[in-house]
Amino acid sequence: MPTVKPPSFFRSRVFVLLTGICVSLAGTFFLPARPAPAATIVLDPGHGGNDSGAGNHGEFTEKRFTLTLAQQVAGRLAARHRVALTRTADVTTAPEDRAAVANHLKADLMISLHLAVAPYCGDRTAAVYFHNDERLTIPPELTIPGTTNAPGTDRPAWATLQTRHRHQSQHLAATLKQALIDTGAADTVTVSGAPLVALMGADLPAVLLEVGCVHPAVALTSQQFNQQLNDIAEPIAAAIETAVKELLR
Ligand SMILES: [Zn+2]
Incomplete structure (x- = not known):
C-alpha cells in the first residue's frame, strides 16, 4: 500500500499562500462590485390642483415644474429603487396625504420638490429644508376629525411624527x-430648519428641496422651464443615490 506523506511545512505554506492569492484574484476579477442598496424613495411634487405654487402668471407653473421634475428623477432612479410619487397628476393633494404615501410604503426617505422663488434664489443655487416645528402652529384645516392629540401638546399626533x-x-x-x-x-x-406642513406627518427621514428659480411676477418661458428641468434632474437623481448609500450603509 502506498504511503501518503503529509505535506511538508514549506508545501503547506505555499498552498495557503496560493489559495489566498486565488481567492483575492477571484474577488478582484469575478465577484461583482457590491451594488448600491435598493431603497424605497418617495418623491413629493409640491403643490398641484388648486394650488399652482410660484409662477402662477403663466402656463409653466411651479406645480407643473415639480411634477415633471419628480417624473424625470423617478425615471432615473427606478432601475434600482422602488420610487413612488405622492401625486402623478395635476390634483390638489393634502399635506397629510403626501406624508401618508411615504408612511404607508414604509419608505426609506422622502423628498418634497419645490421651485425656488426670487429674490431668494439665483442661477446656480438650491435650498434644502428639514422640518423644525419649534414655532409651528397647526392650521385648523389640518386637524383631522377623530384623531387624538400628541400627549402634552395641542398638536394632532400625526403632526409630530x-x-x-x-x-x-x-x-x-x-x-x-x-x-x-x-x-x-x-x-x-x-x-435650514423650518416648519414644513408637508413633512411633519412623515414617519421617516424627509426633506424639502427647492431648486430652479422663478420671479414671483414673471412667468417662466417654455425654454426656461425646460432648461431648468434639464439642468437639475440628473444631478438630483445622483444626489439621491448618494443619500441612499449614506442612509442605508
Ligand atoms: Zn413650493
Whole structure:
C-alpha cells in the first residue's frame, strides 16, 4: 500500500499562500462590485390642483415644474429603487396625504420638490429644508376629525411624527447639499430648519428641496422651464443615490 506523506511545512505554506492569492484574484476579477442598496424613495411634487405654487402668471407653473421634475428623477432612479410619487397628476393633494404615501410604503426617505422663488434664489443655487416645528402652529384645516392629540401638546399626533426623525432628516439635508455641489448642480446650497406642513406627518427621514428659480411676477418661458428641468434632474437623481448609500450603509 502506498504511503501518503503529509505535506511538508514549506508545501503547506505555499498552498495557503496560493489559495489566498486565488481567492483575492477571484474577488478582484469575478465577484461583482457590491451594488448600491435598493431603497424605497418617495418623491413629493409640491403643490398641484388648486394650488399652482410660484409662477402662477403663466402656463409653466411651479406645480407643473415639480411634477415633471419628480417624473424625470423617478425615471432615473427606478432601475434600482422602488420610487413612488405622492401625486402623478395635476390634483390638489393634502399635506397629510403626501406624508401618508411615504408612511404607508414604509419608505426609506422622502423628498418634497419645490421651485425656488426670487429674490431668494439665483442661477446656480438650491435650498434644502428639514422640518423644525419649534414655532409651528397647526392650521385648523389640518386637524383631522377623530384623531387624538400628541400627549402634552395641542398638536394632532400625526403632526409630530417627523420630530423623531429630525437628526436623520438634518443629516439627509447635509448629504444632499454636498452631493448637489459635487455633481456641479449648484454652487450655493443652503440647509435650514423650518416648519414644513408637508413633512411633519412623515414617519421617516424627509426633506424639502427647492431648486430652479422663478420671479414671483414673471412667468417662466417654455425654454426656461425646460432648461431648468434639464439642468437639475440628473444631478438630483445622483444626489439621491448618494443619500441612499449614506442612509442605508
Ligand atoms: Zn413650493
